[in-house]
Amino acid sequence: MDKAKLEEIARALRREVMETCIRAKTGHCTSSLSSAEILTVLYFGGLVRCRPAEPDWPDRDRFFLSKGQASPLLYVVLAKMGFFPEEELKKFAQVGGMFGVHLQRSVPGVEITCGSLGQGFGLAAGAALAAKKDRRLHLCYALLGDGELYEGSIWETAMFASHNRLNNLVAIIDRNRQCVTDFTENIVALEDIGERWRAFGWNVRRVDGHDVAALYDALADLRTRPLPGPTVVIADTVKGKGVDFMECVPLWHGLAPSGDLATRAIQQL
Amino acid sequence: MSNLTQRDAFWTRIFELAKKDRDIVIVSEDMGAPALDQFRVELPEQFVNVGIAEQNGLLVGAGMALEGKKPFVYAIAPFVTLRALELIRVECGIMDIPVTLVGVGAGFGYEDSGPTHHLVEDIAILRSMPHISVNNVADAEMARAVADYCATAKHTNYVRLERKLTQNVYSVPPDIEKGFTVFSEGADGVLVASGFMLQPAKEIVAGLKARGKDFGLIDLFRIPANEPELVKTLAAAKKIVSYEEHFLPGGFGSYLLEIMNDAECNRNILRLGVEHAHGYNYVYGGRNEIHKSVALDVPTVIDRILA
Numbered sequence: 283m284d285k286a287k288l289e290e291i292a293r294a295l296r297r298e299v300m301e302t303c304i305r306a307k308t309g310h311c312t313s314s315l316s317s318a319e320i321l322t323v324l325y326f327g328g329l330v331r332c333r334p335a336e337p338d339w340p341d342r343d344r345f346f347l348s349k350g351q352a353s354p355l356l357y358v359v360l361a362k363m364g365f366f367p368e369e370e371l372k373k374f375a376q377v378g379g380m381f382g383v384h385l386q387r388s389v390p391g392v393e394i395t396c397g398s399l400g401q402g403f404g405l406a407a408g409a410a411l412a413a414k415k416d417r418r419l420h421l422c423y424a425l426l427g428d429g430e431l432y433e434g435s436i437w438e439t440a441m442f443a444s445h446n447r448l449n450n451l452v453a454i455i456d457r458n459r460q461c462v463t464d465f466t467e468n469i470v471a472l473e474d475i476g477e478r479w480r481a482f483g484w485n486v487r488r489v490d491g492h493d494v495a496a497l498y499d500a501l502a503d504l505r506t507r508p509l510p511g512p513t514v515v516i517a518d519t520v521k522g523k524g525v526d527f528m529e530c531v532p533l534w535h536g537l538a539p540s541g542d543l544a545t546r547a548i549q550q551l
Numbered sequence: 552m553s554n555l556t557q558r559d560a561f562w563t564r565i566f567e568l569a570k571k572d573r574d575i576v577i578v579s580e581d582m583g584a585p586a587l588d589q590f591r592v593e594l595p596e597q598f599v600n601v602g603i604a605e606q607n608g609l610l611v612g613a614g615m616a617l618e619g620k621k622p623f624v625y626a627i628a629p630f631v632t633l634r635a636l637e638l639i640r641v642e643c644g645i646m647d648i649p650v651t652l653v654g655v656g657a658g659f660g661y662e663d664s665g666p667t668h669h670l671v672e673d674i675a676i677l678r679s680m681p682h683i684s685v686n687n688v689a690d691a692e693m694a695r696a697v698a699d700y701c702a703t704a705k706h707t708n709y710v711r712l713e714r715k716l717t718q719n720v721y722s723v724p725p726d727i728e729k730g731f732t733v734f735s736e737g738a739d740g741v742l743v744a745s746g747f748m749l750q751p752a753k754e755i756v757a758g759l760k761a762r763g764k765d766f767g768l769i770d771l772f773r774i775p776a777n778e779p780e781l782v783k784t785l786a787a788a789k790k791i792v793s794y795e796e797h798f799l800p801g802g803f804g805s806y807l808l809e810i811m812n813d814a815e816c817n818r819n820i821l822r823l824g825v826e827h828a829h830g831y832n833y834v835y836g837g838r839n840e841i842h843k844s845v846a847l848d849v850p851t852v853i854d855r856i857l858a
Contacts, residue, residue, distance in 0.1 A: 387646055393617070395646050401638055404607050408614015408622075415576075415596055416618070435638070438607035446599075 283327055283502075288494040291362075292322040296524050297551045298358045298371065303538035304548070306375040309383055311547075312522035312534045313427065314355035316458040316491070320425060320517055321359050323497040329505075330423060334364035337390040343420045346406040349427035349456060350385035350396025351536070357381055357389065365391035400433025402426075403453060407443045410451040410512075421505055423452045429461035431472055437482065443512045444483025452504055453484075453514040456491065458521035460532045475516055485509045491517025524551050555586075557712040558655050560691035562586035564698035565623060569597050574619060575702060578612040580605050580626035582655070605634040612650045613642035621651070621702060627661070628654025628711060629670040632677060643707035644680035651701040652709045657687060657746055658796030660714035662838045666831035673711070675801020678774045682706045685774045686727070687746040687803075690717050693772065696724035713747045720749050720770070730776025733784060737767035740790030740856075745771050745803055748796050751842070751849050755794070758853045766792075766856075774806055781807075782814040792821045792856055796847065799824040823852055 295318050303309035324330045324345065333339040347356050354374065361368040366380070366389065373379030381389050384397030393409075396402045406424035413420060430436060443451050457475065459465055466472045476486045489496040500515045521535075522528030525547045528539070539547050555563065562577075563586045569575040576597045577590065591598045601608040605626060612622035624631060631654045632639070642648050654670070661668035678685050686708055688694050694712065701708045725732050731743075735756070744752035749770055759766045767788070771781070785791055785807065793804035804822030811818050825832075825845050834844040842848040846855070 395641065398637060398641050400606070401610060401641055404610025404638075405614040405617065405642070407607075408611035408616075409618050410614075411599065411611060412615040412618035412620050415620075435606035435610065438601075438604040439610060442601055442604065442607050442611065 283495065283498045285495050288322050288327055291326045292318045292494065293551065295322060295355065295358050295362070297548065299354045300525070300547050300551055302354050302358060302371050302374045304540065304544045305372060307538055307540065308375050309354045309538050310351040310536050311354070311538050312528050313349060313352045315523045315525065315528070316519040316521045317349075317352050317355055317425065317456050318523065319492050319494050319497055320454055320456060321355055323494050323501065324423060325359050325363055327494070327498050329498075329501050331420070332363070332391065334391065337365055341418070341420055344393050344406065344409050344422045346393055346402040346409075346422065346424040347385050347396055348402030348406070348424050349399070349430055350402065351383070351427075352425070353381065353383065353385040356385065356392065360389070360391040363391070399427070399430040400435040403436055404439040407439045407448060407451055410443070410448045411446060413450055414448065421450050421452060423454065425454045425456060428455055428457045428459065428466055428472060428475070431455070431475070432470065440479065440482040440484065447510060448512045449508045449510060451512040452501065453512065455514060455516045456519055457516050458519045460521040460530070460535070462532065462535045464532050479514045483511060485511060485513040486516065487513065488516040488518065491519035492523060526550060554716070555691045556714075556716050557688050557691055557694040558584045559586040560694040561653070561688075561698045561710065561712060562590065564695040565702070566590045566594070568698070568702050569594055572621070572702070573597060575621045576615060576623070578608050578615070578622050578624045580608040580624070580631060582626045605630050606638055609635040609638045609642060609650070613648045616648045616650055621649070623651045623653050623701070625653040627668065628656045628673065629668060632670070632673045632709065636676065639677075639683070639707075640680060643683055647682045647706060649705055650707050651704065652707065653712065654710065655712045656714045657711040658748070659832065659838055659841045660747065662841055663835055665833055669832060671797045671825050673709070674774065674797050674803065675805070677709050678806065679801070683709060685709050685711065687711045687772050688713065689746055689749050689770055689772055690719045690721055692719060692721035692723070693725055696727055700727040711746065717747060718750055725770075725772065727773060728777065729780065730773030731769055731771045731781055731784075734768040734770060737765040738789065739764045739766055740792060741767040741769055741785065741788040742792045742794055743769045743771050743803065743807065744794045746796070748794055751852070752794055754849045755852050755856070758849060759856060762853065762857065764857065771803055774803070778810045779814070782810055782816055785811060785818070786816050790821070791818055792823060794847070794852065795824045797824050799826055821856065823847060823855060
């Protein structure tokens with residue numbers, strides 16, 4: 283794990299996400315910016331085993347972006363990994379483009395279509411159960427938003443996964459503390475998130491979600507030293523990370539900056 | 552033909568298939584059946600009970616299907632369908648992941664349980680989505696044929712099963728993809744029914760005969776059916792009557808109107824079903840009492856057709 287290199291990749295991903303969304307005048311910038319280090323560590327830290335030239339490689343690790351609104355980030359990651367030409371990013375949400383604002387399964391490297399919350403996680407649990415039954419060794423990762431935890435289906439899946447000891451299932455929660463209109467703790471408080479997941483039978487780890495080394499350490503041993511049940515990594519992050527006027531401003535959810543703000547955002551990233 | 556309920560016939564067949572195909576898995580939302588008891592003992596690796604958690608049941612089934620499994624997600628009909636509806640839309644409609652949804656208690660099947668357990672909207676809702684077919688099962692023979700069909704299906708099938716024992720109406724397996732069976736033709740018209748309603752429908756046809764009217768009987772058991780053939784069959788009938796245990800908007804009768812209209816074969820169709828004016832049903836004392844309360848009992852229907 284080359285910390286400096288991963289940090290540089292995360293910065294590059296942020297710039298590319300912002301340029302992609304500004305160009306398209308749409309996209310969930312802030313949701314993508316908070317997850318940049320998480321996806322950097324997963325994909326460029328080598329934790330998600332995959333073959334860009336063979337997207338459906340049967341032994342690949344499955345990555346389920348349950349917070350499907352962060353699709354710009356995943357698309358940038360997959361383009362940089364070589365799943366499809368980076369030129370496609372210029373057509374994000376444009377006529378003739380291969381993808382739009384929410385996640386689309388037809389894109390090489392993408393496992394599911396996702397825009398409706400509380401679903402990718404359950405699909406990941408089903409895929410993990412299937413892998414167990416077939417004695418297959420790949421991992422199933424699911425990245426959840428913290429606002430997504432309001433969905434009841436998340437907790438149905440959480441208790442199911444621990445009961446079935448799905449230690450090939452790894453959930454990562456992007457704990458950016460914001461939802462669409464307000465901070466989560468003002469809407470319906472989610473803390474103590476860790477205790478909630480522990481009560482549902484999960485192994486819980488909590489790290490700074492912008493610290494690539496901490497993220498790597500929290501995730502890397504789950505393949506080689508599997509725990510008895512599923513593990514959730516709660517990654518504390520900042521929504522809109524890297525852009526001063528977007529950080530911690532809930533109303534930027536789902537929007538791309540334009541004009542002077544767009545210039546300022548790119549300069550800061 | 553064995554005297555089995557539809558669900559026992561269905562699961563007995565799935566059990567036979569699952570012994571040879573380990574990709575067949577049952578995702579039960581804490582729903583059993585006598586025929587599943589043996590399945591659970593002999594094939595525990597292919598039986599998953601998610602508890603009363605219909606959203607997770609659908610998601611786990613769909614997630615397994617992504618990995619090549621053939622999931623049969625099973626619960627009481629209103630819950631396996633409507634409780635998880637938006638997830639069915641995303642996973643089965645939008646993503647086109649093949650999942651078989653098995654629901655027991657079509658229409659007023661849970662007659663004594665009141666409207667939470669009745670299901671008179673599902674056909675309209677599920678047939679509105681691409682990649683999802685509705686199969687309204689008539690008897691044990693059809694249940695077996697639908698089981699065979701679903702075990703190799705490339706898209707989602709919703710299997711709507713009657714709760715109690717139904718009379719056998721088929722002696723040979725029906726053509727599932729055709730979606731309808733003409734049992735008889737009639738000089739004065741045709742009655743189109745489905746599932747449990749085939750039983751009173753047979754009495755209606757006999758009653759009409761006694762009053763001098765010769766009506767044929769069609770079982771429309773699958774949507775979408777082979778529509779050109781169905782239109783051709785209906786176009787030849789002097790009068791068309793649909794008879795269903797479902798709210799009128801979007802049900803089988805609506806489906807007939809749509810396909811006849813689109814084929815530029817416009818016909819008046821007398822649609823007999825549950826009217827919104829009847830609302831949800833709290834009548835107890837048996838299926839026939841419920842039918843009387845919504846004007847779907849045999850004598851009333853005969854009078855309505857002859858009116």
